[in-house]
Amino acid sequence: MGRVAGKVAIVTGAASGMGKADAQLLAKEGALVVLADFNDEEGEAVAREIGGEAIYLHLDVTCEDNWTSVIAQTMETFGRLDILINNAGLMTLGSVVDTDLAAYRKINSVNNEGVFLGCKHAIPAMTQSGGGSIINMSSVAAMLGMSFFAAYSASKGAVRALTKSVAMHCKEQGNGIRCNSIHPDGVKTPMVAKVATGKDAVTDAEVEKLGELGSLCEPMDVANMVLFLASDESSFVTGAEMLIDNASTITPPIIGPN
Numbered sequence: 001m002g003r004v005a006g007k008v009a010i011v012t013g014a015a016s017g018m019g020k021a022d023a024q025l026l027a028k029e030g031a032l033v034v035l036a037d038f039n040d041e042e043g044e045a046v047a048r049e050i051g052g053e054a055i056y057l058h059l060d061v062t063c064e065d066n067w068t069s070v071i072a073q074t075m076e077t078f079g080r081l082d083i084l085i086n087n088a089g090l091m092t093l094g095s096v097v098d099t100d101l102a103a104y105r106k107i108n109s110v111n112n113e114g115v116f117l118g119c120k121h122a123i124p125a126m127t128q129s130g131g132g133s134i135i136n137m138s139s140v141a142a143m144l145g146m147s148f149f150a151a152y153s154a155s156k157g158a159v160r161a162l163t164k165s166v167a168m169h170c171k172e173q174g175n176g177i178r179c180n181s182i183h184p185d186g187v188k189t190p191m192v193a194k195v196a197t198g199k200d201a202v203t204d205a206e207v208e209k210l211g212e213l214g215s216l217c218e219p220m221d222v223a224n225m226v227l228f229l230a231s232d233e234s235s236f237v238t239g240a241e242m243l244i245d246n247a248s249t250i251t252p253p254i255i256g257p258n
């Protein structure tokens with residue numbers, strides 16, 4: 001028996017990076033996984049690789065009609081929804097002065113509004129299923145002052161706050177749904193390799209090369225936290241912000257050794 005055996009999970013942004021690792025680990029631990037992304041070719045390939053009962057569904061997280069359709073198809077196929085990983089995201093570099101309004105809105109529409117839509121449409125299906133776990137992918141950018149990530153930081157800060165609002169709503173409703181956010185620092189994924197190389201598409205070798213920086217964790221390090229929050233092992237954890245940052249958010253004290 002796996003740690004999430006028999007549970008039904010939707011993972012957004014499952015075609016790449018952390019979403020792919022989340023889907024692989026949840027399936028390995030017994031979940032029936034719906035991989036959702038707008039990169040259909042890669043998403044379908046990952047679902048085929050996982051095999052078993054994993055399915056791929058097209059989802060642009062900014063499109064409300066796509067969300068209603070993915071939730072409905074999940075309920076039709078598997079009869080329940082227990083886990084939602086709101087993982088899909090975009091990253092761009094730019095200070096507040098360098099970022100134009102269109103870019104600011106685009107990042108916030110995916111990273112912030114996409115998570116809002118996911119929570120909004122998953123909650124009724126999870127309530128019908130007797131409860132569940134929503135896991136929202138934020139970032140250390142929600143905690144730190146990163147001048148080069150104006151739009152990205154704002155979008156991840158919104159996810160951090162929305163998560164607590166959702167957690168309180170579900171607690172007040174007594175619907176058995178928990179909601180937590182995860183805050184990684186750098187993770188070895190295509191997203192970071194694209195920013196590092198300035199390219200729109202990167203090879204596996206370019207992602208691997210990020211390892212030379214020495215400060216990034218692996219997607220599976222994040223997936224292990226996702227698995228814990230998705231499982232009943234975390235049944236008393238809700239409204240929490242889980243850092244995976246090798247202490248990067250701890251400011252060194254002014255007074256201390258050296």
Ligand SMILES: NC(=O)c1ccc[n+]([C@@H]2O[C@H](COP(=O)([O-])OP(=O)(O)OC[C@H]3O[C@@H](n4cnc5c(N)ncnc54)[C@H](O)[C@@H]3O)[C@@H](O)[C@H]2O)c1
Pocket residue numbers: 012013014015016017018019036037038039059060061062087088089090091110137138139140183184185186187188189190191192
């Ligand atoms: N990589 C890092 O260092 C890091 C650190 C902290 C947080 N995060 C967050 O983790 C999440 C996953 O990032 P990753 O590094 O695995 O990135 P990635 O680029 O490897 O994967 C992102 C996935 O999201 C999908 N996606 C993008 N926009 C979408 C949309 N509108 N609808 C549906 N799917 C969409 C992409 O197709 C892709 O498959 C993101 O929310 C990111 O902001 C990443």
